[in-house]
Amino acid sequence: MKQNLTVEDALELVLQAARPLQDIEHLPLAASYGAVLGADLVSKVDHPSISDTAVDGYACLEADTRSASLGNPVRLEVIGQSPAGKPYVGRVRPGEAVQVFTGAPIPDGADAVIRVEDTLREGDFVWLMKPASRADIRPKGADLVQGQAYLHKGDLLTPGRVGLAAAMGYATLPVIRRPRVGILSTGDEVVEPGEPLPYGGVYNSNSYSVAGLVAEAGGEPVILPKISDDVESLRTQLRRAGQLDLLITTGGVSMGAYDIVRQLLEREGEILFWKVRIQPGGPLLFATWNGLPLMGLPGNPVSAMVTFLLFGRPLLFRLLGRTDPPYSRLRAIADTPFEANPTRRAYRRAVLRWVDDRYRVATTGNQSSAVLRSMAVGNALVVLEAGRSAQQGEAVEVIPFPGAW
Numbered sequence: 001m002k003q004n005l006t007v008e009d010a011l012e013l014v015l016q017a018a019r020p021l022q023d024i025e026h027l028p029l030a031a032s033y034g035a036v037l038g039a040d041l042v043s044k045v046d047h048p049s050i051s052d053t054a055v056d057g058y059a060c061l062e063a064d065t066r067s068a069s070l071g072n073p074v075r076l077e078v079i080g081q082s083p084a085g086k087p088y089v090g091r092v093r094p095g096e097a098v099q100v101f102t103g104a105p106i107p108d109g110a111d112a113v114i115r116v117e118d119t120l121r122e123g124d125f126v127w128l129m130k131p132a133s134r135a136d137i138r139p140k141g142a143d144l145v146q147g148q149a150y151l152h153k154g155d156l157l158t159p160g161r162v163g164l165a166a167a168m169g170y171a172t173l174p175v176i177r178r179p180r181v182g183i184l185s186t187g188d189e190v191v192e193p194g195e196p197l198p199y200g201g202v203y204n205s206n207s208y209s210v211a212g213l214v215a216e217a218g219g220e221p222v223i224l225p226k227i228s229d230d231v232e233s234l235r236t237q238l239r240r241a242g243q244l245d246l247l248i249t250t251g252g253v254s255m256g257a258y259d260i261v262r263q264l265l266e267r268e269g270e271i272l273f274w275k276v277r278i279q280p281g282g283p284l285l286f287a288t289w290n291g292l293p294l295m296g297l298p299g300n301p302v303s304a305m306v307t308f309l310l311f312g313r314p315l316l317f318r319l320l321g322r323t324d325p326p327y328s329r330l331r332a333i334a335d336t337p338f339e340a341n342p343t344r345r346a347y348r349r350a351v352l353r354w355v356d357d358r359y360r361v362a363t364t365g366n367q368s369s370a371v372l373r374s375m376a377v378g379n380a381l382v383v384l385e386a387g388r389s390a391q392q393g394e395a396v397e398v399i400p401f402p403g404a405w
């Protein structure tokens with residue numbers, strides 16, 4: 001078992017253990033937001049399917065209209081009209097125009113459009129106060145060309161991409177099955193919210209904060225009944241867990257005699273690493289149990305969330321084959337000092353804001369790993385290398401919480 005790894009080395013071991021899922025499901029468009037595309041998609045159509053007008057006005061021959069001005073308008077005969085979806089049958093000849101509405105096909109013969117506000121209608125004739133423009137024609141295939149791939153395997157299905165898939169002619173989309181992620185809280189003192197809190201008890205928050213993070217990363221959280229601090233109930237729960245792609249436990253990975261996750265895995269699984277040089281989250285454990293990747297998040301509520309972001313989220317992205325980075329980074333000016341840890345990379349909870357053309361970041365206050373409020377008030381982590389505190393006014397590296405920015 002490796003111990004006391006850097007973030008980079010630990011992440012490499014995590015990603016090595018994650019085998020991208022191959023199972024494809026077909027989802028209706030409206031159910032596909034947030035899923036990950038399982039295949040490249042080529043457009044079934046050209047868009048526009050035929051050259052059409054970008055404006056309401058009159059289609060005509062550009063050459064007829066070059067001299068048109070307010071003082072010297074040009075008169076054309078209106079020979080018909082074409083609403084969107086209804087082509088004008090026939091040809092536009094010199095001296096003629098067809099009234100068109102945005103999205104309508106450009107009639108044969110016409111090569112330009114004059115906007116309605118630059119015209120004056122008089123019975124079967126129209127006066128043009130300006131030359132007609134070729135730029136207001138959207139050429140066939142300007143947006144999409146039939147047979148060309150515009151969406152790719154591994155793309156997250158954002159609203160824009162779902163809309164694009166619809167425009168390309170797809171009613172259902174091939175997506176990667178969501179990874180099923182078991183979430184198991186451990187600890188004798190941990191009590192379900194809603195139950196009376198006994199002396200020394202603490203409500204189970206980890207199962208719910210981590211379930212939210214799993215769902216946000218594209219996984220399907222499966223909250224398992226919490227277990228007490230004994231190896232036998234952990235083993236039983238693991239066997240019952242059913243078909244999972246990843247198991248996340250919280251608690252029980254530190255030094256205490258009741259640290260059952262570590263004990264069980266030392267005997268029955270393979271621990272790939274234990275402890276990473278970070279704060280919070282130092283005692284993170286990563287293992288496999290009967291081929292199942294198992295991430296043992298530390299029990300402190302902040303530690304559980306931060307380690308999920310740094311390791312669990314990249315692991316889920318790998319299972320899903322997502323090609324976008326699991327989180328972003330930026331630099332911001334520190335509005336408060338941030339204290340480093342002397343020996344570990346520190347992730348301080350902070351509030352990130354955009355003020356006067358700059359990102360600015362301020363501490364959420366008490367940085368104890370037990371203060372879950374910091375994750376609710378905060379929307380970002382300030383990253384400090386070991387021993388490198390930041391003074392007020394200094395530029396610092398920031399990881400915004402996914403979904404909060």
Ligand SMILES: Nc1nc2c(c(=O)[nH]1)N[C@H]1C(S)=C(S)[C@@H](COP(=O)(O)OP(=O)(O)OC[C@H]3O[C@@H](n4cnc5c(N)ncnc54)[C@H](O)[C@@H]3O)O[C@H]1N2
Pocket residue numbers: 185186187189190202203204205206207250251252253254255256259280281282283297298299300301303369370
């Ligand atoms: N002698 C040492 N003690 C500790 C060390 C150490 O290096 N030497 N590391 C500390 C660090 S850092 C962390 S983080 C914790 C992690 O410990 P465990 O993963 O074993 O977690 P527990 O002991 O089970 O719980 C820690 C803390 O979190 C609360 N908790 C646990 N589960 C939940 C839950 N589902 N919802 C809400 N709160 C939960 C629990 O009550 C404890 O207060 O170890 C330090 N100790």
Ligand code: MOO
Pocket residue numbers: 278279280281282283298300302303369370
């Ligand atoms: O790593 Mo612990 O998570 O510092 O509290």
